[in-house]
Amino acid sequence: MEVANVRNHASKRKFGDIVSPSLPSLAATSSNGFDDNNNINDIDLSLLEVVEKSQNFIKVLDLKALKKLVLAFEAHLKDNIEARLQYPNQPDRFTDSEIELHEELQKLKVFTGAPELYLDLVNLNAAPSIVDLLNHDNTDTAIDIVQLLQDLTNEDVLEDNDEPARVLVDS
Numbered sequence: 001m002e003v004a005n006v007r008n009h010a011s012k013r014k015f016g017d018i019v020s021p022s023l024p025s026l027a028a029t030s031s032n033g034f035d036d037n038n039n040i041n042d043i044d045l046s047l048l049e050v051v052e053k054s055q056n057f058i059k060v061l062d063l064k065a066l067k068k069l070v071l072a073f074e075a076h077l078k079d080n081i082e083a084r085l086q087y088p089n090q091p092d093r094f095t096d097s098e099i100e101l102h103e104e105l106q107k108l109k110v111f112t113g114a115p116e117l118y119l120d121l122v123n124l125n126a127a128p129s130i131v132d133l134l135n136h137d138n139t140d141t142a143i144d145i146v147q148l149l150q151d152l153t154n155e156d157v158l159e160d161n162d163e164p165a166r167v168l169v170d171s
Helices: 002-011 046-054 063-086 091-113 115-123 127-135 139-152 155-159
Strands: 058-060 166-168
Touching: 063 091, 063 115, 063 127, 091 115, 091 139, 127 139
Parallel strands: none
Antiparallel strands: 058 166
């Protein structure tokens, strides 16, 4: 019986025996779990901090922000159309305007969380510009528009309209 107890006791390991030698010991970390170099378990968190700081702040999407986003969208759409007309056979000359238009379309997706502003979106005459992009020569842009329209007409969003939407918006 004593041999069995010794074996069971010997088979139990301490936490320090299990932890990989490449990982910092718990004694090296402060009470918040980070060591002196702002690392936890040898993972550098400085990149995460930079990403968090670069994120836009959260604010309520209102009519003023809507107008600002629609104007930016219309300006990038105009730039894209002009570049495509000026250089129809040189796609590398209008690639930047395509990328900027794509980014503006992504920003318009914030309206999916604010159905109370849909009427204002229509009143700003943005709907025809959005629908016209279904015929865009770049298939990716047309797909972006289809996704935007699907998001804007999502039943779940339209039913949950009790409070103002809080969304990420560039300022």
